[in-house]
Amino acid sequence: xxxxxxxxxxxxxxxxxxxxxxxxxxxxxxxxxxxxxxxxxxxxxxxxxxxxxxxxxxxxxxxxxxxxxxxxxxxxxxxxxxxxxxxxxxxxxxxxxxxxxxxxxxxxxxxxxxxxxxxxxxxxxxxxxxxxxxxxxxxxxxxxxxxxxxxxxxxxxxxxxxxxxxxxxxxxxxxxxxxxxxxxxxxxxxxxxxxxxxxxxxxxxxxxxxxxxxxxxxxxxxxxxxxxxxxxxxxxxxxxxxxxxxxxxxxxxxxxxxxxxxxxxxxxxxxxxxxxxxxxxxxxxxxxxxxxxxxxxxxxxxxxxxxxxxxxxxxxxxxxxxxxxxxxxxxxxxxxxxxxxxxxxxxxxxxxxxx
Amino acid sequence: xxxxxxxxxxxxxxxxxxxxxxxxxxxxxxxxxxxxxxxxxxxxxxxxxxxxxxxxxxxxxxxxxxxxxxxxxxxxxxxxxxxxxxxxxxxxxxxxxxxxxxxxxxxxxxxxxxxxxxxxxxxxxxxxxxxxxxxxxxxxxxxxxxxxxxxxxxxxxxxxxxxxxxxxxxxxxxxxxxxxxxxxxxxxxxxxxxxxxxxxxxxxxxxxxxxxxxxxxxxxxxxxxxxxxxxxxxxxxxxxxxxxxxxxxxxxxxxxxxxxxxxxxxxxxxxxxxxxxxxxxxxxxxxxxxxxxxxxxxxxxxxxxx
Numbered sequence: 001x002x003x004x005x006x007x008x009x010x011x012x013x014x015x016x017x018x019x020x021x022x023x024x025x026x027x028x029x030x031x032x033x034x035x036x037x038x039x040x041x042x043x044x045x046x047x048x049x050x051x052x053x054x055x056x057x058x059x060x061x062x063x064x065x066x067x068x069x070x071x072x073x074x075x076x077x078x079x080x081x082x083x084x085x086x087x088x089x090x091x092x093x094x095x096x097x098x099x100x101x102x103x104x105x106x107x108x109x110x111x112x113x114x115x116x117x118x119x120x121x122x123x124x125x126x127x128x129x130x131x132x133x134x135x136x137x138x139x140x141x142x143x144x145x146x147x148x149x150x151x152x153x154x155x156x157x158x159x160x161x162x163x164x165x166x167x168x169x170x171x172x173x174x175x176x177x178x179x180x181x182x183x184x185x186x187x188x189x190x191x192x193x194x195x196x197x198x199x200x201x202x203x204x205x206x207x208x209x210x211x212x213x214x215x216x217x218x219x220x221x222x223x224x225x226x227x228x229x230x231x232x233x234x235x236x237x238x239x240x241x242x243x244x245x246x247x248x249x250x251x252x253x254x255x256x257x258x259x260x261x262x263x264x265x266x267x268x269x270x271x272x273x274x275x276x277x278x279x280x281x282x283x284x285x286x287x288x289x290x291x292x293x294x295x296x297x298x299x300x301x302x303x304x305x306x307x308x309x310x311x312x313x314x315x316x317x318x319x320x321x322x323x324x325x326x327x328x329x330x331x332x333x334x335x336x337x338x339x340x341x342x343x344x345x346x347x348x349x350x351x352x353x354x355x
Numbered sequence: 356x357x358x359x360x361x362x363x364x365x366x367x368x369x370x371x372x373x374x375x376x377x378x379x380x381x382x383x384x385x386x387x388x389x390x391x392x393x394x395x396x397x398x399x400x401x402x403x404x405x406x407x408x409x410x411x412x413x414x415x416x417x418x419x420x421x422x423x424x425x426x427x428x429x430x431x432x433x434x435x436x437x438x439x440x441x442x443x444x445x446x447x448x449x450x451x452x453x454x455x456x457x458x459x460x461x462x463x464x465x466x467x468x469x470x471x472x473x474x475x476x477x478x479x480x481x482x483x484x485x486x487x488x489x490x491x492x493x494x495x496x497x498x499x500x501x502x503x504x505x506x507x508x509x510x511x512x513x514x515x516x517x518x519x520x521x522x523x524x525x526x527x528x529x530x531x532x533x534x535x536x537x538x539x540x541x542x543x544x545x546x547x548x549x550x551x552x553x554x555x556x557x558x559x560x561x562x563x564x565x566x567x568x569x570x571x572x573x574x575x576x577x578x579x580x581x582x583x584x585x586x587x588x589x590x591x592x593x594x595x596x597x598x599x600x601x602x603x604x605x606x607x608x609x610x611x612x613x614x615x616x617x618x619x620x621x622x623x624x625x626x627x628x629x630x631x632x633x634x635x636x637x638x639x640x641x642x643x644x645x646x647x648x649x650x651x652x653x654x655x656x657x658x659x660x661x
Contacts, residue, residue, distance in 0.1 A: 049563060072565030084556035088578040097574075098564040149564070 001062050001152040001185045002027045003048070008057035010043050017043040019209045021057070025202070030179045030186040032196035035206035036232075041189045044206075045155055048187060050074050061152065074153070077146030077184075081158045083138045085130040091117065091141050092126040098149045116144040120178060136167045143178060154179070154186040160195060172199050193233050197221070205229055222341060227351035230277050230344055236308070239283075239318035241276040242348060250276060256314025259293035262338045265345055268354045272347065279342030280308065283320035285328065291335030299330055311336070407639045412632035419632075426636035435624075436637060439616035442527055446617065447595045447648075450534040455587050457535065458542035459580070463572070465543065466550045483540040490537065491604020495520065498529050498605070520606060523614040530615065533601055538594075542587055549583025550576070585656035589649055596645050599623065 003025040010018040018040040025031045033041035046052040048059060050071035058067045066074055085094050096113035104112070117123045120140040122133075130138055139159060146154055159175065160168045176199050179186045190196050196203050197217040205212045205220060205228075213225045224230040230238050243252040245268050251258035253273075261276075268274070286292070295311035295318070302308075309322040311334070320336070322328060345354045406412060407427070411420035430436050465476055482490060497504045498519035506516050519529040553576065561571050577584075599619040602609055609616045609624070616624075618641045625634035 051559065051563070071563040076563065078560070078563045080556050080560060082554070082556060084554065084560040086557060086560075086575060086579075088581070097561075101561075101564050101566045101570065 004060040006058040009055045011055045028183045029201040031202045032188045032200040034196040039206040040209040076153045077151035079142045079146045079156045083142040095144045116148045120144045135163045154184045156188045227346040239278045252314045262292040275346045277344045280319045282339045282342035286335040286337035290337045403635045407635035414631045426632045430636045439618045439621040443618045450595045451591045454535045454538040458546045462546035480540045526610045553579045
């Protein structure tokens with residue numbers, strides 16, 4: 001189902017939870033609503049579900065305005081953060097309850113619930129009660145219950161946040177598998193950028209009730225619209241070198257270093273306070289004559305397959321994945337070359353990107 | 356002896372004393388409570404058990420004609436006691452389920468966030484803070500044959516005047532109505548606390564799936580409330596089995612011609628008539644009955660609760 005949100009706005013009293021949120025979810029895609037807590041992503045989800053009524057704006061399902069429809073008439077499946085499985089019902093009854101409400105005949109109800117349970121791999125647990133299940137199994141049952149009535153839209157509200165790290169990885173792949181199998185348009189709310197990056201077709205990144213950027217994970221990462229987007233995505237977080245531009249020379253804020261700016265900067269006002277943002281994987285040890293600037297190696301860490309170096313550029317610190325085979329040790333001065341990808345220039349005050 | 360040696364001995368003594376004190380301290384704190392429990396509950400309980408088997412027992416001289424089941428034989432064949440058992444049984448069988456059912460419905464209404472709810476809550480909890488005797492007097496006026504409000508209201512529906520206070524089965528019904536009414540507040544409080552423990556998301560989940568309020572009530576609220584309902588039934592069965600003061604409040608005694616004896620009133624009367632051993636035997640029978648009822652309830656509840 002094609003889901004359109006047009007200028008969705010929600011105010012709680014004087015709090016503006018969501019402002020002018022316009023996003024179109026393509027049919028059959030998994031779209032993440034991503035952002036720090038309090039950014040309004042759950043509010044958007046609840047407006048999609050019909051649990052909250054928007055202050056203004058419209059929700060359209062396949063072109064039909066459903067803004068005024070209550071949740072039960074929207075044909076949605078909803079998975080709650082705490083799963084909300086009925087503790088007094090068995091797995092089978094939990095999954096078949098939505099069909100019971102729709103007065104589906106008992107035999108058909110049981111057959112459909114069982115098929116759904118098999119699909120999410122809990123077919124062997126049908127007579128257990130929720131408290132006899134692990135977190136991951138409860139999650140699977142919750143998804144089965146949301147999907148059993150063949151919803152046109154599946155909404156997942158931070159579905160992985162109650163699971164431990166290992167299970168979270170497993171379940172996020174499971175959600176992807178189930179979504180691709182059923183081809184149901186899915187909205188996935190999360191505050192975990194890694195989760196969103198790995199699972200989504202598109203990500204809507206939000207902050208303070210405003211949409212920051214709506215794009216594919218790769219585009220979001222490689223071509224951020226503003227500093228918040230660049231900061232929010234990626235681990236370790238993107239490096240910041242603050243300074244100003246004079247001519248084509250970038251000078252760090254306390255004049256501790258200066259070097260020609262390694263990217264085109266047309267239209268950047270001279271003397272403007274800027275941030276040169278560099279992803280950790282975008283800096284490398286430079287060969288002869290390739291260096292953009294030099295840095296002091298402060299510390300090196302081995303993190304499994306990667307090796308992370310802490311560098312000082314003037315008085316400012318940055319982290320970079322650098323090939324340590326070249327005998328790089330703390331204390332040496334290293335010429336640094338920046339790759340064309342993953343280097344951005346932002347306005348320090350407004351966060352606007354210059355390119 | 357040197358100064359140091361003296362100080363050493365003094366400190367040792369202090370240390371020893373503090374060790375004794377730390378062992379005794381909790382006992383000292385518990386003692387008043389334990390003494391009162393032993394004197395007023397444990398000792399009387401075992402004394403009653405013993406007394407119920409002492410035939411021809413005299414409390415003043417503390418003598419008897421031997422140990423046996425004579426007291427039980429008398430009580431169980433006594434017309435007043437059988438009457439009391441019947442009345443108490445009917446009272447429990449009606450008051451406990453009806454007040455639980457009413458409390459569930461009312462608690463659900465009270466659990467909503469509606470303006471002016473505080474007024475309703477106060478109204479429902481009023482019986483709990485008013486004296487049973489004062490309330491009983493008010494109910495006497497309600498139940499009056501000729502001028503009572505209840506008969507007035509029933510009259511609008513064409514019901515003939517009922518002699519609530521002075522005709523036997525009607526007096527039992529009056530007692531039951533009064534019992535339900537005075538049981539409600541406490542029951543509602545328990546049910547309300549149970550309701551507030553039910554996570555709101557269960558309701559949201561059911562509503563998103565299209566469930567209407569009756570289905571939500573019977574398929575979600577009531578099952579999730581089962582532990583609380585079980586607790587309420589147990590507590591109310593025990594307290595309703597001991598119905599006693601209500602008789603004074605409404606009838607100044609066991610009703611016309613002793614027709615409205617309850618078990619505890621029977622015990623009280625035997626005691627007042629200096630028939631302590633009969634009272635003890637009746638008390639034991641009540642104890643065993645309540646015990647059995649509670650066990651049965653616990654058993655059912657274990658099967659019922661999720």
